Amino acid sequence: MMTQKNIKPTDSEMEILQLLWQKGPSSVREIHDELSKTKDAGYTTTLKLMQIMHEKGLVSRDASSKVHIYTAALTQQQAQQQLVTKMIDHMFNGSAARLVMHTIGQKHTSKEEIALIKAYLEELEKDKK
Amino acid sequence: MMTQKNIKPTDSEMEILQLLWQKGPSSVREIHDELSKTKDAGYTTTLKLMQIMHEKGLVSRDASSKVHIYTAALTQQQAQQQLVTKMIDHMFNGSAARLVMHTIGQKHTSKEEIALIKAYLEELEKDKK
C-alpha cells in the first residue's frame, strides 16, 4: 500500500489547518469566525475551502449531525516536518546546520531563545553519552 | 518611499531563482538546459516564466544584445530570510528556538551537523562577552 499522496496545502488551506490544530475539531462557523478576524472573506468561501480540503484528504469530517465537524488529517508535526525538510533541501543545500545557523544569526533571535537552544543541545549530548 | 512590494515567488519561479543564484547571470537557454535535467518543459515555457518574473521584478535583465541575460533581483539571503521568518511566525509560534529544536530533533541531523551548530553557538557567546 502506498503512503498517502503527498498533498501540499495551499496558503489558505494552511491558515485553516493552523486553526484546526489550535482549536481542535471545529465547525465551519467556528473556523470562519476566527478567520474573519484577520481576513475578509464570506462564509461560503470558508465552507468551500474546507469542503475541498476534505476532498483532498487534508481534513476528515463528522457529518452525522447537521453541523459538520472538521478535523485536521495531518498532525502539526507532520506538516512542519514536510516544510522544514523541503526548505532544507531547496534553500540550504541539504544542511540542517545551515538552516539553524541562518535562523540563529538573525538579530531578532533573543538571548533567551539562544539559551534555550543551548540547553537543548546539552540535553542531546547527555543522552548520547 | 515604500519598500519593494513583497512579491512571493511561486515554486517554479523559485527553481529558476535557485539556478540564477547558483550560476550567476544567465540566458534563458542556460537556465532551461539546466532545468530540463530535472523537469520536463519546453523552451518557451521557461522563457515565458522568466519574462513574467521580469515583469514582477523578481529578476532584472540586460537586453542590450540579442540574447538577454537575466539576474536574480533578490539575494538568496533575502529570500531565505523571508521564508524562514514566515515559517517561524506561522508554524512555530514566533519562536526561532522552536524551529531550531524541531530541526535538530530529526534523526537525519548528523552528529557532525550538531557539532557545527554547537561550535557556532560558542562563537556567538564569545562575541557577546
Place this chain on the structure above:
DNA sequence: ATTTATTTACGAAAGTCTTCGTACATTTGA
C-alpha cells in the same frame, strides 16, 4: 545572399485557487 538556427514576443489554452451567489435542507423559535 539566402537558408538555417536561435531567440524574443505574444496570445491563448488548460489547470488550479479563491471567491461568492443561489438553491435546497434542517433547525430554531415565535
Place this chain on the structure above:
DNA sequence: TCAAATGTACGAAGACTTTCGTAAATAAAT
C-alpha cells in the same frame, strides 16, 4: 405551524500559474 436563521451543496466567475504554438526578429552558416 410556519417563518427566520443557519447550514451544506453546487456551479461558475475571476485571478493566477503553467504550458506551448506561432510569428517575427536577429544571428550564423553555407
